[in-house]
Amino acid sequence: xxTLADSSAKGxxxxxxxxxxxxxxxxxxxxxxxxxxxxAALLVLLAAASVLYLCVGESFVSPGNVLKVLLxxxxxxxxxxxxLRLPRLVVALLVGLAFxxxxxxxxxxxxxxxxSPDVIGISQGASALTVAAMTLGVTSYSVLxxxxxxxxxxAAALVYLFAWRGGLHATRFVLIGIGFAIALRxxxxxxxxxxxxxxxxxxxxxxxxxxxGRGWPEAEVLGPLLLVLVPAIAWAAxxxxxxxxxxxxxxxxxxRLGRVRLGLVGLGVVLASxxxxxxxxxxxxxxxxxxxxxxxxxxAQIPLVSSALMGALIVVLADLLARRLFxxxxxxxxVLTAAVGAPYLIWLxxxxxxxxxxx
Amino acid sequence: MPTAAATSPKAHRPxxxxxxxxxxxxxxxxxxxxxxxxxxxxxxxxxxxVVDALLNGGHSDAAEVVRELRVPRTLIGLMxxxxxxxxxxxxxxxxxxxxxDPGILGISQGASVAVVLAxAFAGIHSLSGYVWFAFAGxxxxxxxxxxxxxxxxxGATPVKLALGGAAINALLVSVTxxxxxxxxxxxxxxxFWQVGSIAGRGSDVVGQVWPFLLVGVVxxxxxxxxxxxxxxxxxVAKGLGQRVATVRIVGGLGATVLTGVGVAAAGxxxxxxxxxxxxxxxxxxxxxxxxxxxxxxxxxVMLLVSDVVGxxxxxxxxxxxxxxxxLIGVPFLVTLVRRKAVAA
Numbered sequence: 293x294x295t296l297a298d299s300s301a302k303g304x305x306x307x308x309x310x311x312x313x314x315x316x317x318x319x320x321x322x323x324x325x326x327x328x329x330x331x332a333a334l335l336v337l338l339a340a341a342s343v344l345y346l347c348v349g350e351s352f353v354s355p356g357n358v359l360k361v362l363l364x365x366x367x368x369x370x371x372x373x374x375x376l377r378l379p380r381l382v383v384a385l386l387v388g389l390a391f392x393x394x395x396x397x398x399x400x401x402x403x404x405x406x407x408s409p410d411v412i413g414i415s416q417g418a419s420a421l422t423v424a425a426m427t428l429g430v431t432s433y434s435v436l437x438x439x440x441x442x443x444x445x446x447a448a449a450l451v452y453l454f455a456w457r458g459g460l461h462a463t464r465f466v467l468i469g470i471g472f473a474i475a476l477r478x479x480x481x482x483x484x485x486x487x488x489x490x491x492x493x494x495x496x497x498x499x500x501x502x503x504x505g506r507g508w509p510e511a512e513v514l515g516p517l518l519l520v521l522v523p524a525i526a527w528a529a530x531x532x533x534x535x536x537x538x539x540x541x542x543x544x545x546x547x548r549l550g551r552v553r554l555g556l557v558g559l560g561v562v563l564a565s566x567x568x569x570x571x572x573x574x575x576x577x578x579x580x581x582x583x584x585x586x587x588x589x590x591x592a593q594i595p596l597v598s599s600a601l602m603g604a605l606i607v608v609l610a611d612l613l614a615r616r617l618f619x620x621x622x623x624x625x626x627v628l629t630a631a632v633g634a635p636y637l638i639w640l641x642x643x644x645x646x647x648x649x650x651x
Numbered sequence: 652m653p654t655a656a657a658t659s660p661k662a663h664r665p666x667x668x669x670x671x672x673x674x675x676x677x678x679x680x681x682x683x684x685x686x687x688x689x690x691x692x693x694x695x696x697x698x699x700x701v702v703d704a705l706l707n708g709g710h711s712d713a714a715e716v717v718r719e720l721r722v723p724r725t726l727i728g729l730m731x732x733x734x735x736x737x738x739x740x741x742x743x744x745x746x747x748x749x750x751x752d753p754g755i756l757g758i759s760q761g762a763s764v765a766v767v768l769a770x771a772f773a774g775i776h777s778l779s780g781y782v783w784f785a786f787a788g789x790x791x792x793x794x795x796x797x798x799x800x801x802x803x804x805x806g807a808t809p810v811k812l813a814l815g816g817a818a819i820n821a822l823l824v825s826v827t828x829x830x831x832x833x834x835x836x837x838x839x840x841x842x843f844w845q846v847g848s849i850a851g852r853g854s855d856v857v858g859q860v861w862p863f864l865l866v867g868v869v870x871x872x873x874x875x876x877x878x879x880x881x882x883x884x885x886x887v888a889k890g891l892g893q894r895v896a897t898v899r900i901v902g903g904l905g906a907t908v909l910t911g912v913g914v915a916a917a918g919x920x921x922x923x924x925x926x927x928x929x930x931x932x933x934x935x936x937x938x939x940x941x942x943x944x945x946x947x948x949x950x951x952v953m954l955l956v957s958d959v960v961g962x963x964x965x966x967x968x969x970x971x972x973x974x975x976x977x978l979i980g981v982p983f984l985v986t987l988v989r990r991k992a993v994a995a
Contacts, residue, residue, distance in 0.1 A: 406814055454985050463810050464988055467750070470817050471984040474755065474921055478977035482970060497832065575821055621833045630825035637818040641811055642802045 327589040327598060334585075334601040341608045342385070346377050348616060379507030383570060384611050384625075385604045386514045387503075388577060390567035392603020393525060395578030396585070396594045397560035400532050401553045402465065405640055408579035409444075409564035412469025415573035416476035417447020418565045420483075423495045427483045437513050437569035444565030447476060448557070498572040502624035503611050510570045517566050524559050529596045531556060574610075574626045576633020577603050583636075606632075670935050677934070677948040684955040688725040689717055691959050726857045728958055728972070729951040730864055731917045736950025738909035739924025740931065740943055741871045741902045744878035746797070749929070749987055750809050753789075753910040754921025754977075757819035761792020762914035764823045771834045782863060786911035792819055793907055856916055863912045868947075870905030874898045875939040882937060920973040922980020923950055929987070953979070 312325045346358045353369040360366075361373045395408045409415055421443030422436055430436065451472050455465040480499065484492045497504070531552045534542050542549050564578060581603035582594045588602075589595045610628040617623060689701045696704075696713045704714035705722075735753060742751040753759045765788025769781040799815040800808070877898030880888035888895050913920060931945040954972055957979060961970035 411814075411817060454989070457989055467810060467813055467988045468985055470755070470813050471981050471988070473817070475977050475981040478921070478974045482974040485971060496828075575825070618833055623829055624832060627825045627829045627832070630821050631829075634818045634822035634825070637821070638799050638815065641799055641814050641818065 324589065324591050324595075327591050327595050330585075330589045331595075331597050331601065334598060334605060338385075338601055338605050338608070341605055341612070342381055345381050345384075345608055345612050346373050348612060349377060350619075379511060380503050380611070381608065382508075382511045383506045383514065384503055384607045386511060386518060387567045387571045387574060388581075388604030388607030389600045390514070390518060390563045390603070391574065391577040391607070392581035392585070392600040393528075393596055394560040394564035394567065395580075395603070396582040396596050396599035397528055397532070397556045397563070398578070399582050400594050401556050401560075404466070405579065405583050406466055406637070407469070408576075408582075409560065410573060410575045410578055411473070411637075412466060413447045413451055413473035413476055414444045414561055414564050415568050415575070416473045416480070417450075418444040418568040419499055419573050420476045420479045421446070422569065423480045423499065424483045426495050426498075427486050427491055434513070437517075437566065440569030441562060441565040444561050444568065445558075447472060448561045452557075497624055502622075502626065503571055503614075504622050504624070506571060514566060514570045518563075521559070521563065525596065528556055528559055532593055532596065572624070572626060574607060575630040576637070577606050577629050580629075580633050580636055581606055583640075666936075670941055673934050674941075674945065674948070677945060677952070680952050681948050684952045684959075685725055685729070687959045688728060688955045689721045692716075692721065692962050723857060724958075725955065727860075727916055728955045730857065730860060731913045731920065732923060732951030732954030733947040734864055734867060734909040734913040734950075735920060735923040735954070736927035736931075736946040737868060737871050737943060738906040738913070740928040740939070740946045741874075741878070741906040741909075742924065743928050744881060744939060745899050745902045745906070746812065747881065748809055748812055750813060750925065750984065752922060752925035753906070753913070754919060755813055755925065755984075756793065756796050756816040757823065758789050758793045758796070758907070758910050759914050759919035759921065760820045760823045761795075762786070762789040762911050763919050764788055764826055765791075766915065767827050767830055771830050782859070782911065782915040785915040786863075786908060789907045789911045789914065792823070793903065793910075795819060860912055860916050863908060867905050867908035867912060870901055870908065872943055874902040874905070875943055878902065878939040879937070882939075918973060920954070920976055922976045922983065923953055925987075926980050926983045927953055929983070 312323055312328075343355055343358055346362075347353050347355055349372065351369075351372060353373055357367045357369050358373055361370050362378075367373075391409075398407060398409055399405050418440040422440045425436060425439050430439070451465065451469045454472075455461070455468045457464065480495075484495050534545070534549075534552060539549060567574070582599040585598035585602040586594045589598050606629065607625065610632070611625040614623040614625045614628050617628075686698055686701065689705075690696050690698050694713070694716055696717060700713050701717055703709065704711075704717040708714065739752050742753065742756070743749060745751075762785040765784040766781045769775045769784040773784075775781050775784070796812065796815045796819050799818070800811040877888070877893050877895075880891045880893040881895065881898060883891075885895055888898075910924075927946050927950045928942065930949055931942045934949075935941040935945050954976065957975035958972040961972055961975045964970055
């Protein structure tokens, strides 16, 4: 932070308002000061929420003991923290990060907060294929995530295909997405009525988005997948800036808009599907996180890092509440995120001047 | 004067005759759908045997199946199909919006959440008890969605209605899920009802539902002229002497009652209310005094045929009618949205 302050104090060269220069050796980066500040604040908040998540539960563990366990010390609470709560926390963090980035990417390309993966049928596509596989007897966790991804991509491709009519109109895209979301939900229900009671209950809980009983097996699939996608996300962060220019300017600057957009959306769809595979469709995180993050940082584009951190923060806090609100019964975390997200969506609809345009 | 009086009905006669003929065709299609619904299933029964069982009674297995299982199911299909189609027609007329449908707008979901709450917390298990909850839920949801969509600049555009419906849907689904996960015992009973099926409903349901259906039908038909005027635009309707607010309230009340009837009897069934009014308008034109009866004839055809198809696609088990209507309805929505007029 101090380097930032120093560089802005010099302030002699021309640079965009609100930006500072970060120098490390020969390299220099232009950074949005407020975005960096907010990112740091979110990181601190997230760390605090995570510690709280590990403390609270059936039995309370003091923060000191939690930190001791995390740093490798021995403590009587080691079992509770390390075996029960930590794996679930890791899944919650990863799922939140993935949904946050996915939402940011899709919303950037659509230039519309309403086109988030859970509104336009991507999560529903992932659910439909996964529940279908579950009722047909596929329960192995090494297969299901890939089916989810396939389902999400398939649904996105279908919506894109049917919404394309000599160009992609945001309104048409959202309407057709909603239609597909309804149809895919009924396909999911179809497979649930086919399966027996136990499978149905398992699928029902998975479908609302629950972190109950999720742990290392899910994290082991989700973590590496996200790591593999990091270079792609770094590319996306750069490409995102060009896409948010208007079409003519971007084309004039030599940006291959079509390809970049397809790449960004594709990455968003994969991330949303991967997260759906791990925790079920945790609704509205992908809608909420980028919107809140953008309002906090006040950047022109939707900030990727802040969105990711915000997504993780939302999922961790929602799951904390889901575990404790009606204890001993646990709510699926998706119920809580939907209870917050749906009113926000309503607010967006009421506030927006023209829903088709950007907001 | 006498010539004018004599010519004007003559000029209308060909249209009226054509409409009557088309109504006859729709009736025939409905009869065929009813016969199919009675004859097709896990146990195929010859149409002649179906007619015989209905007219002469008898105690053969086939006659028992027809009378005890298929007749109630078909009757419910008829009532729910007509109710949803009329509700959709009224909604599309009131909102002047081609994609209005009780399912898409979240009204069915409102009714079903109310029913779930009634089952889980008020301990109500009889249809006559929870039909009132279905009405209340449908009313609250429809008012909420319309209020959301019409606030702000631009009024209630198709996108805002659909998005408002999606938001309300998501909110209500999360409420349902919260109830079902905390009350696991209700899940097994509920999951079959939720998807929208007309199977396994007894003849007592028919007896309990028809008075409400009648009320809804009367309400909707009473505003047929008003809907015609509204189609020309709000200002023109006012100029023609229609009380726009009254038409909207009465029509909306009718649509709410009809949706409540449909949901209470069969669970939320989407897309019947979307597709049927468009088909009916394509067949008989835009006069609601013809469109409404035509929708009431075509709605049951769509639902019964969906139900029959659902019985035969995966032989031992049955696909609920609600799933089939959604699969048939989505291509319909896609074509509607791809037409320029809607995606404004």
